[in-house]
Amino acid sequence: MGMDVDLDAVTMRFDEFVAVRNATLTVNSGEFFSFLGPSGCGKTTILRMVSGFIDPSEGSIRIGGIDMRGIGPNKRPTALIFQNLALFPLMKVWENISFGLRFRGADAAARRKRADELLDLIELPDQGDKLVSELSGGQRQRVAIARALAVEPEVLLLDEPLSALDLKLRQHMRAELRAIQRRTGVTFIYITHDQGEALTMSDRVAVMSQGMIEHIDDSEVIYNRPSTAFVATFVGENNPFYGRVVETLADGHAVVDTELGRIRGVNATRRVVGDNVIVFVRPERCKIVENADFDNVMETTVDRLDFEGAFVNLFLRGQRGKDIIVHMTNDGRALEFQPGMPVKVGFSVDNATILPEAELAAD
């Protein structure tokens, strides 16, 4: 079972620029943990700090309870998988995989044996004598994973490993990685800007923006109950409606006067009357309705329709001029909507999340 990783008030400064600001979190032993965020948010910096290539300016990092300050990457119980894989082009596949074992006193025969075991694990038996350049992208990916696993790390760090692969392969590899993690029990720390990856593979996700950790939680909570405006718009699509709180209710709900109209939503962050807020409604939680059976019903007109195959995005304009996007599956009815048609959009209270006004994720 892998070790846990503990970050305590970790800050990283490069001259004037603060790459990571006061990060405090614990990755549990044996967990698949993802850092999710746009480029430049600091996730790569965190990975390099955990792997030992840089020491934090402030704060401490503990792996398995031991403070890692001053311990170099070759002495830490971690292994890093690089974005461009960094396999050794002049060595054969089995030599690549068993490279780390050279420095642990294993002789050539033992190393070859271990390499063959790992080749079986990654389902590339008998490929050991090939050169790396003779393998495909997906195969190289697996060799990189095997190379890291060969040194039996407690914590495996993965730096956007799937970003160079095509869609089908990426989806296949997601399942592979998850399976390998489950099988070996190693703690995985995974960084990516692709939220689909993060949500499907991880036990927990940390969403980051500009050096700050915005929200750490299970995939489901991150998606359904985002804690900040950034998380709400970075993870998945969301309809943001700016407005002001006009009423707070006893059951944790509140009424907000927004650009779309009056919306009743969940007030998890306990906004008070007069606060500037944004109400977020997921496009797939909106329904086209005939009557007013929902908590929130808006009168709109169809602006346009984006047909994307399995599903359809419907762009509707509200009475106050604000657009709302509705995401529907292509069940055959979607194409009935013509521009200019009046439709009613409905969504429940639980599907309207009220959050303090803050910066959204850039498109």
Add this chain to the structure above:
Amino acid sequence: MSQVSDLLRRYGVVMTSYVLIACSVWIVIMIVVPQAVMLTYTFWYEDKNLVGELYREIDQGYAQLDAFDAKLADLDSRISAAAADAKSVLEIRRDEIVKKEKALEARLATLEKRYEEEKTRIYWGLRNYKYLFSNADHRMVFFKTIWASVLVTFLALVFCYPVAYYLAKVAPAERAALVMLGLIVPYWVNELLRVFAWQMILSGRGVLNLALSLFGIVDINSLNPPPPNYLGDGGVIVGMIYAYILFMVFPLYNVIETLDRNQIEAGTDLGAPWWGIHWHIVIPHAKPGIAVGCIMTFMLAAGSYAVPMALSGGRSQWFTQIIYTWTNETQDMNLGATYALLLLVLCILFIMAMMRVFRVSLEDIAK
């Protein structure tokens, strides 16, 4: 020929013709013709000894003729002054001498004709090579030159590899640029002047001993014994490493620069200590650069003239100095050519050996 049609397509007829013609001219005039001429030179020789001998004989002959003339003049005067009975004896003597003179003149005519022939006659044969391989002193100098050049190459490699690695992978950009500038700037000074500067450093009352005398290690003013000088074999090796350092650093730097830094980090992350990184990751990648650096340094060292001339303090001799003696002092171009050819063959063999040892091909080197 597909490369030619590629060139034609890209640059058009005029440019391509210019490039092809310029390259051919270069190759033929600068490489093929001189080497071919030099090669033919090794197969013929002039018999300078014979020519010299003939010249001496002719010289002596004329001297002898002068002596005869003097003798005749003397006899003539004695004959005219002599009495009748003594006259016949003297006249007989005079006739003898005239006969001798005529014989000598005839002989001189033959000798002179032969001299004119031999002066420009060339003999075809392997005498040059025989001479080369039979001269034990020169053989020793040749092997010493090879050994010292190998030593220079090896020491230069050992010294320059860390420098090149530091510049390519460790130093931040500005510092790397400054250090490289520091390496290049001395080359703006003429090579000869730099070599003489080393002579000043290494000589008995030179800069090095001046520094040492400040620490009391050496007395720079003592006359008996005089302060030690560092010229000689050691001085030559140091001077060569200094003179050719760029030719080792730059190929190494260029090739190490192309190594993906991630590979070094991956190696470290997997547990390799610094020497493991270099042995398994950096050096295999750097092999073409190492080969090029070694080849250039070896060729420059083996073919160096100024450095051994200035820094050996008269103690050691370099192969190039022998070639110089042949071509400039003894005026025996053929032996000079033969020795030079031997040097060329040596260098080619070295290049081939390097290519095999480092398993690099010509294309790798070209890059």
